[in-house]
Amino acid sequence: MNNDFKxxxxxxxxxxxxxxxxxxxxxxxxxxxxxxxPKSFYLKIFNKSNLxxxxxxxxxxxxxxxxxxTSYMLGGELLKEGIGLLAVTSFIVAWVTVGLVxxxxxxxxxxxxxxxxRNVISFIFSILxxxxxxxIINNL
Amino acid sequence: xxxxxxxxxxxxxxxxxxxxxxxxxxxxxxxxxIFKNILPAFILIFILMIIINYYIHPKQVDNLIGKSAGIKRxxxxxxxxxxxxxxxxxxxxxLKDLNKRGVSHGFIxxxxxxxAIKIPILPLFIFYFGIEYAVVLMIVMILASLVxxxxxxxxxxxxx
Numbered sequence: 001m002n003n004d005f006k007x008x009x010x011x012x013x014x015x016x017x018x019x020x021x022x023x024x025x026x027x028x029x030x031x032x033x034x035x036x037x038p039k040s041f042y043l044k045i046f047n048k049s050n051l052x053x054x055x056x057x058x059x060x061x062x063x064x065x066x067x068x069x070t071s072y073m074l075g076g077e078l079l080k081e082g083i084g085l086l087a088v089t090s091f092i093v094a095w096v097t098v099g100l101v102x103x104x105x106x107x108x109x110x111x112x113x114x115x116x117x118r119n120v121i122s123f124i125f126s127i128l129x130x131x132x133x134x135x136i137i138n139n140l
Numbered sequence: 141x142x143x144x145x146x147x148x149x150x151x152x153x154x155x156x157x158x159x160x161x162x163x164x165x166x167x168x169x170x171x172x173x174i175f176k177n178i179l180p181a182f183i184l185i186f187i188l189m190i191i192i193n194y195y196i197h198p199k200q201v202d203n204l205i206g207k208s209a210g211i212k213r214x215x216x217x218x219x220x221x222x223x224x225x226x227x228x229x230x231x232x233x234x235l236k237d238l239n240k241r242g243v244s245h246g247f248i249x250x251x252x253x254x255x256a257i258k259i260p261i262l263p264l265f266i267f268y269f270g271i272e273y274a275v276v277l278m279i280v281m282i283l284a285s286l287v288x289x290x291x292x293x294x295x296x297x298x299x300x
Contacts, residue, residue, distance in 0.1 A: 007193070009193075011189075011193050012190045013186075015234075016185075016186055019236075021142040021145065022142040022145055023229055023230065025148070027175060028146075029149050029152075031167040031170035032156065032163075034167075034170055035167045067227075069261055072268050076268035089277065096255070097252075099228065102228065102229050106232065108141045109232035109235075114245050114248070114249075114292075117295075121288055125253075128284070129281060132280050133276050133277045133280045137272065137273055137276055
């Protein structure tokens with residue numbers, strides 16, 4: 001094994017090792033949020049009014065984190081319960097692009113300004129993306 | 141800094157355990173499942189970091205995904221974000237390394253936004269929402285990711 005390769009391994013191990021407390025912290029935080037908040041909560045909070053639900057969808061999606069599959073299933077359930085496509089879309093988009101639970105980790109790893117700005121812009125974008133997507137779908 | 145964050149989370153667990161220990165057990169079980177699921181992605185990222193550290197020098201990073209790469213870097217950010225696996229926070233160390241090597245925040249923002257589009261779970265998405273909706277949302281999200289990248293590149297020099 002040459003020296004450059006050893007250096008590459010050492011530097012990668014160091015980088016991941018330094019990130020380990022952040023990753024463990026985020027996983028523990030995501031788990032406690034998932035256990036604390038029952039899935040039925042999502043259904044109760046929507047208002048069935050398009051504009052307000054759009055905002056609620058983005059806000060809920062931003063607060064909770066987890067596998068995108070969970071957001072699809074929840075989104076499917078919300079649609080079945082009569083929640084509008086606009087709100088469900090903003091919920092799904094915010095779920096995967098905004099992450100308040102993992103924000104502390106993002107701040108530590110990628111910088112405060114970047115992390116906060118990225119999450120704020122992604123929150124606004126979740127509303128815009130939902131509006132544009134549903135408008136296109138309605139006009140197809 | 142990272143260690144303080146973990147201590148804070150552990151303190152939250154300790155406080156909750158004083159009131160409801162069962163909740164902590166459920167949460168730890170949930171965490172174990174997450175760790176089990178993210179292990180392959182963690183190994184993949186480790187291998188990627190070694191490859192980048194060994195084969196790709198700062199000049200090459202710049203030519204491939206740095207500002208001098210032009211339009212090519214946006215294609216890398218979009219495709220890289222889509223094909224990358226595992227949760228978003230696993231990619232932070234690699235992105236931090238790339239940022240140190242001169243990759244822009246715009247590239248990172250576009251990459252992270254495209255992490256929302258996951259080809260392997262697309263069939264499930266289509267099952268719930270239909271193919272028409274899936275295709276439209278995917279295209280709109282890719283465009284939104286590029287706009288987000290451009291915004292970051294435009295403001296980068298003013299805020300960093």
